[in-house]
Amino acid sequence: MKRLLAALTLAAAVPVLAQDAYVVGLSGAVTGPNADTYAPGVEAVKLYIDQLNKHGGVNGKPVKLIIGDNQGEPSKAAADAKRFVTQDNAVLLVNVGLSSSYGPMVAEAKRARVPLLFAGAACPGEVLPPNPDELLFCSIAAAMKYDADMALRFIKEQSKEPVKLGLAAMAIPVSRAGIDYAESQAPGLGMTPAAKVQIPPATPDYTPYASKIKDAEPNWVFSWAPWVTEVKTFEALRKVGWNGRYIAAALNPAEDELARVRDEGLHGLSVNAMFLENMPVHQQIRDAAKGASLTYPVTQMAEGWVAGMIIEQALKAVAWPPTPEKVLTAMSTLKVDTKGLRGGPIEWNKSNHFRTKQYYRIYRWDAGKKAVTRVQDWTVVDVE
């Protein structure tokens, strides 16, 4: 954290005077409420770019990553974006933060016509097909509609008995929209939505919300929210004696958290392959992390690493000297091999800046093996 904050300070103090590098401006929630969800992503992008530069950069030029801490505040995200495009001459903007910081960055990106990559929270609607904004792109794993569809599909496949569904969100717009969507889709799959709670980000005790869900007697609960809310709601449900099954979007901290909670009823819906899979790319991230003294566990680096892969791939296709327009052209027809971190490549085209297929794996704690295990392999969802 000290190194990350030092990097922030240095970035603020030393604007890029000589344009001798590909300049990327990243505004993220390094500190502030819910930073635990986003700061690991920022750290992972930095880790990736540092490795990239160690190996010669892109097209023989280094990539200069300038990081701004927006603390989840729109005004700070706006200031970051303005500085990146006017002072630092960034050719690409990246957001790794709360959805509240999206608006001002989008406005600045449009004003300066600089492409903007969302690599943190949930993918905003204007990026999704069929008519994405030409400047906006997403590497983010979580996507409200597809996540909810997959979760409901999994619940249906796993349940022999009729499903009564509880729903839990954080009281923020994007999370509420996610469970509202799931609530609207559940009846079509023969499920009965039984209870829905929206929990404020700062809550001293989750049991009143858990009691409300428990009293509706659901046998499954779906939560789509920042991980803290998802796991605290689950733990509160267990404290009030609920014995059903629970599925939640497995964001950055999920792998370690599933191991901490050790409950077979808690399922993590993951777009990234967890580190327990031990693929070569996981080893590559572990190796990179060895000399980097990370603040966050290496198991939280997958999401940001994928964003790093995209940045590298996009810049590779940009001839020197780089301009935002050239980067935009490169990103508009991009195909990135994620080396197994995702179920397939991330592919963008004119009508799709998200991905053409979304892949999910589902994990949970296995009491017999005393380890987190995969309960469902990559399942593909077409993105239309």
Next chain:
Amino acid sequence: MQLLVNIVVLAAIYALISCGYVLIYRVSRVLNLAHGELMMLGAYLLYSTASLLGDSPITALLMSALLGLVAGILVYLFLMRRMTGEMVLAAVLCTIALGVMLRGITVLIWSAQVRHPLAALGWSNPSLQILGDARISLVNAILIGLTALVYAGLFGFLGFTRSGIRMRAAGQNPLLASQRGIRLHGIYALAWGLSTFTAGLAGMLISMDSSLDGTMVMLGLKAFPAALVGGLDSLAGALLGSAIIAIAEVTLIHYVNPLLSDVVPFIVLLAVLVVRPWGLFGSKEELDRV
């Protein structure tokens, strides 16, 4: 029955947090807006002592509670002492600055990562069945007991001990108290120490029951209406205010809409302030001075 248990737990949380506001306000007329941050500091201190002394969880707990007390005294000695005799507003602004600084320091030392002090202590938090089918976690049961103990201790301290009576005297008339030989700085330092100690206890127990992250700061603000509803200079008022806010919050979550839980403490607060601006048990003259 579960509803009743939920109300008692939430009321105990608010009561344990809000007594710190009352102690400092009652003695020095300063509204401590860094109370949430000091509460969070107590929880992080527990995480650190638990990580260092994982083999001796009781020692880790006692040490972190003691560090909370010391932290409060140090805040007074190195910061708030210089505000003595200045405008109350200056002191309040000073607590805001203290809060911002503490938030920054905690991120620098412990990062924004979610921490689990209970796991660091090597303990678990089983769910206990009480009152029919109602359940409560072990940590929350301890929190209720400890809140009762803290209030009994504070009532006893302020009512029957020499230091407590001096503290009340300093709060009522600092000039006269000083002329009668009461060492005001010692009294104020003790009040800050006790306030941070109770805030630290609240932070430790809340983080042991669920987890610890930067949002804990906001819990300090959520308990603020409880102190105001009861009357900022009344410990009994803080208890009653906490109970009223908890009843309203839990009932509305359960029967109306969970989204109301964030606003209901402030609706109750506004309703009380319209009818009785000095709070239910607060003293009218003291509020006029503010």
